[in-house]
Amino acid sequence: MKDIIITGKRIKIELFTLLACFIIAEALNVYSIIKYGTKFSEIFTTLGYIAIFTVALYVAWTIIRLCFYGIQYLIKNRKKNN
Amino acid sequence: MNNKPIDRRDFLKELGMASALFAATPWLSVFSESKQTNNEKCRLGIIGPGSRGRLHMSFLAQNPKAEMAAICDIYQPSIDEALKIAPKAKVYRDYRQLLDDKSIDAVLIVTPLNTHYQIFIDACEAGKQVFCEKTIGFTMDECLAMYNKHKEVNNIFFTGQQRLFDPRYIKTMEMVHQGVFGEIAAIQTFWNRNNDWRRPVPSPELERHINWRLYKEYSKGLMTELACHQLQIGTWALNKMPETVMGTGAITFWKDGREVYDNVHTIYTFDDGKQMTFSSVISNKFYGLEEQILGNKGTVEPEKGKYYFENVDPAPGFLQLINEWENSLFEKIPFAGTSWAPETANVNNGEYITGERPKVDGTSLLLDAFVEAVITHKQPARVVEEGYYAAILSLLGHEAIERGEILTFPDKYKLNYMNHKAITNTENV
Numbered sequence: 330m331k332d333i334i335i336t337g338k339r340i341k342i343e344l345f346t347l348l349a350c351f352i353i354a355e356a357l358n359v360y361s362i363i364k365y366g367t368k369f370s371e372i373f374t375t376l377g378y379i380a381i382f383t384v385a386l387y388v389a390w391t392i393i394r395l396c397f398y399g400i401q402y403l404i405k406n407r408k409k410n411n
Numbered sequence: 412m413n414n415k416p417i418d419r420r421d422f423l424k425e426l427g428m429a430s431a432l433f434a435a436t437p438w439l440s441v442f443s444e445s446k447q448t449n450n451e452k453c454r455l456g457i458i459g460p461g462s463r464g465r466l467h468m469s470f471l472a473q474n475p476k477a478e479m480a481a482i483c484d485i486y487q488p489s490i491d492e493a494l495k496i497a498p499k500a501k502v503y504r505d506y507r508q509l510l511d512d513k514s515i516d517a518v519l520i521v522t523p524l525n526t527h528y529q530i531f532i533d534a535c536e537a538g539k540q541v542f543c544e545k546t547i548g549f550t551m552d553e554c555l556a557m558y559n560k561h562k563e564v565n566n567i568f569f570t571g572q573q574r575l576f577d578p579r580y581i582k583t584m585e586m587v588h589q590g591v592f593g594e595i596a597a598i599q600t601f602w603n604r605n606n607d608w609r610r611p612v613p614s615p616e617l618e619r620h621i622n623w624r625l626y627k628e629y630s631k632g633l634m635t636e637l638a639c640h641q642l643q644i645g646t647w648a649l650n651k652m653p654e655t656v657m658g659t660g661a662i663t664f665w666k667d668g669r670e671v672y673d674n675v676h677t678i679y680t681f682d683d684g685k686q687m688t689f690s691s692v693i694s695n696k697f698y699g700l701e702e703q704i705l706g707n708k709g710t711v712e713p714e715k716g717k718y719y720f721e722n723v724d725p726a727p728g729f730l731q732l733i734n735e736w737e738n739s740l741f742e743k744i745p746f747a748g749t750s751w752a753p754e755t756a757n758v759n760n761g762e763y764i765t766g767e768r769p770k771v772d773g774t775s776l777l778l779d780a781f782v783e784a785v786i787t788h789k790q791p792a793r794v795v796e797e798g799y800y801a802a803i804l805s806l807l808g809h810e811a812i813e814r815g816e817i818l819t820f821p822d823k824y825k826l827n828y829m830n831h832k833a834i835t836n837t838e839n840v
């Protein structure tokens with residue numbers, strides 16, 4: 330069986346991606362608090378929802394990236410065969 | 412609900428007895444233990460140990476201060492069942508013989524409604540303290556005569572209004588009177604069930620004696636057997652008596668030879684236009700029984716043991732945002748159904764009045780209070796008046812149904828109580 334090597338760089342990229350997703354989710358939270366005039370304590374009390382949304386964003390971004398790398402791989406393969 | 416009595420110390424603790432609460436519910440002072448009564452007993456006679464009577468006996472059997480010394484009934488199966496609860500009780504067939512027994516301190520009258528009056532009067536004249544099941548009298552005149560007799564002989568007199576001792580109702584009224592639910596505009600009470608209200612009858616000649624609730628000669632049906640409890644909640648909440656009553660009733664489903672209605676609706680109107688309704692349908696149980704106290708800030712449903720505020724906090728802004736996105740997305744897709752997105756408004760599940768799901772009603776505490784009052788010879792305030800007015804309102808509602816008219820509360824039945832001033836009856840409180 331082939332070993333899969335996850336480099337330190339990849340881990341760092343993924344962690345930064347996850348952090349970016351969290352920041353986006355929390356920014357949306359602040360926006361919605363202002364928009365709907367709800368309590369600012371929701372920044373903390375809705376952390377559960379924010380965590381779920383963060384994971385959803387991360388999964389969505391990962392799917393987009395996989396599609397992008399998949400297409401890139403196919404294009405490279407075609408060029409190589411030609 | 413269960414038959415396990417609530418400990419009165421737990422009860423007082425649960426209510427967090429404050430002086431303000433004692434002022435609003437002065438009858439609870441019966442538990443104040445101003446006199447040490449732990450070593451004292453009262454000897455009780457139970458007149459009519461049928462199903463309700465035996466329920467009372469099951470509670471009394473757990474009260475060390477109560478000794479069930481005698482029972483009286485004309486129906487042997489009831490006697491046999493009652494003796495299982497109180498094996499040492501002396502058995503009488505005629506209540507007058509029981510009343511002649513000088514060793515009996517107090518009696519419980521748990522007989523068919525039409526017999527309450529005479530037994531009560533005889534018990535008072537025999538020097539007994541009396542607990543009389545509701546509705547206390549078969550007619551308004553009987554109720555007034557019973558009230559006056561109690562005043563004349565100055566005995567202990569309790570009526571079967573157990574909600575007066577139910578922690579849910581006491582807490583509810585405390586909150587209502589503090590204005591927690593705003594201004595109370597209306598009280599809707601209803602008691603629905605889906606059964607024929609019949610008991611098994613071993614032989615046809617006993618039909619009217621056993622199913623006495625179904626016959627006009629003995630009872631006034633739903634108004635006297637059920638409304639009596641719920642109307643008292645309305646007047647307790649509003650601290651006043653209604654001025655007028657109208658109503659309608661019919662036998663619409665159980666056309667089985669009964670004479671009392673199986674479907675009644677009544678409206679009681681107060682001097683300021685506020686209204687209290689009572690309805691009962693016994694061919695549908697979906698909504699069960701409840702007394703809904705409707706304020707502009709909230710609603711209380713004491714039977715469920717819950718209250719609900721009108722304005723609940725909105726859903727968190729983040730959920731509202733997600734919901735808005737979801738709506739704008741699926742509005743454009745006509746085939747889309749319910750999605751994962753949360754509702755924008757929080758569901759109003761209400762709060763428990765006593766902080767927990769209701770476990771008991773006030774029956775055991777009502778009986779404990781009666782025993783305590785018999786021992787201390789102290790009649791707690793307002794207990795009789797609450798029972799009296801609950802009875803009068805039920806009977807007045809019944810009369811309004813029978814006559815098909817809007818009836819005004821008759822002056823002759825007014826006591827000096829709440830917003831009423833006695834006009835003809837100068838002996839009143």
